Amino acid sequence: MSYHNPVLLHESIDGLAIKEDGVYVDVTFGGGGHSKEILNRLGKEGKLFAFDQDPDALENVIDDERFVLIPENFRYISRFLRFHGVRKVDGILADLGVSSHQFDEAERGFSIRFEGDLDMRMNQKSKKSAKDIINTYSEEKLAEILFLYGELRNSRKIARTIVHERKNKSIETSFQLKEVLKMFLPKAKEHKILAQIFQAIRIEVNEELDVLKEFLEQIPNLLKEEGRLSVISYHSLEDRLVKRFIRTGLFEGEPEKDMFGNSNEPLKKVGKLIVPSKDEIKINNRARSAKLRIATLKN
Structure with missing residues (x-):
């Protein structure tokens, strides 16, 4: 599990209520921890499809005839499942965010701990990197993403400083950005603020919130009648979208009601919000902000 220590492993798979002959999808394969646990619970007739756009994850492919790894972004889940002859599934798991491997590889540029190129692309074939955003976005656009995705109140001042400094010299690495x-970055809050800045840039690079919305909108048409959705999120922006879609089927506004006051939300939540135990957080500190929400189709 050195590639990625799976978070809320048993809770998230329990949430799928695995049927031995069911068809399941792990849309964030990574190190394969969650996928292996799903396969452990499937019978010979079961099937598991997994998605991961990161070429590094392809090295973790599982040698099992019940398993298929699709090297694509999970925003295209319906399209690629149809390609494999699948229209409806019994369960879908999403472990959002960045894998431990991506954080720990300095050259990927995800971590504030290492000196590395400002990259942050989960898909290495993608044209837009963090370097492009830092060095080419307008002051207004930078301020907007820092405010929306990093929830930074002083986003305008930070953006202004970046734009001013890049006129003298291109900002190429994580430590250069840190210096700028x-x-x-006051000592007491340096790590927290840098994490917010890096999160904002990473979300923009990978279009993470757009991807999540596109994915969630496909869920009602993909799940079988008693199918389950199990989603682990790591920051409030993701969790808000997941929570709201499960509750209303929308990302903003409220669902329309008929003349009898009934609305037609496609999903309903299963159980309560689940967070990691103190023991899990002690073993894997990256689990500390995780939240698991489970849903099924509304009858």
């Missing part, structure tokens, strides 16, 4: 922004 040192006036905004």
Whole structure:
């Protein structure tokens, strides 16, 4: 599990209520931890499809005739399942966010701990990297993503500083960016603020919230009648979208009601919000912000 220590492993798979002959999808394969547990619970007739756009994850492919790894972004889940002859499934698992492997590889540029190129692309074939955003986005656009995705109140000042500094020299690495922004990084809050800045840039690079919305919108048409959705999120922006879609089937506004006051939400939640135990957080500190929500089709 050195590639990625799966978070809320048993809770998230329990949430899928695995049927031995069922068809399941793990849309965030990574190190394969969750996929292996699903396969452990499937019988010979079961099937598991997994998605991962990161070429590094392909090295973790599981040698099992019940398993198919699709090297694509899970925003295209319906399209690629149809390609494999599948229209409806019994369960879908999503473990959102960045894998431990991506954080720990300095050259990927995800981590504030290492000196590395400002990359942050989950899909290495993608044209837009963090370097492009930092060095080419307008001050207004930078401020917008820092405010929306990093929830930084001083986003305008940070954006202004980046734009001013890049006129003198292109900002190429994580430590260069850290140096440029040192006036905004008081010792007591340095890690927290840098994490917010990196999160905002990473979300923009990978279009993470757009991908999540596109994925969630496909769920009602993909699940069988008693099918389950199990989603682990790591920050409030993701969790809000997941929670709201499960509750209303929308990302903003409220569902329309008929003349009898009934609305037609496609999903309903199963159980309560689940968070990691203190023991799990002690073993894997990256689990500390995880939230698991489970849903099924509304009858």
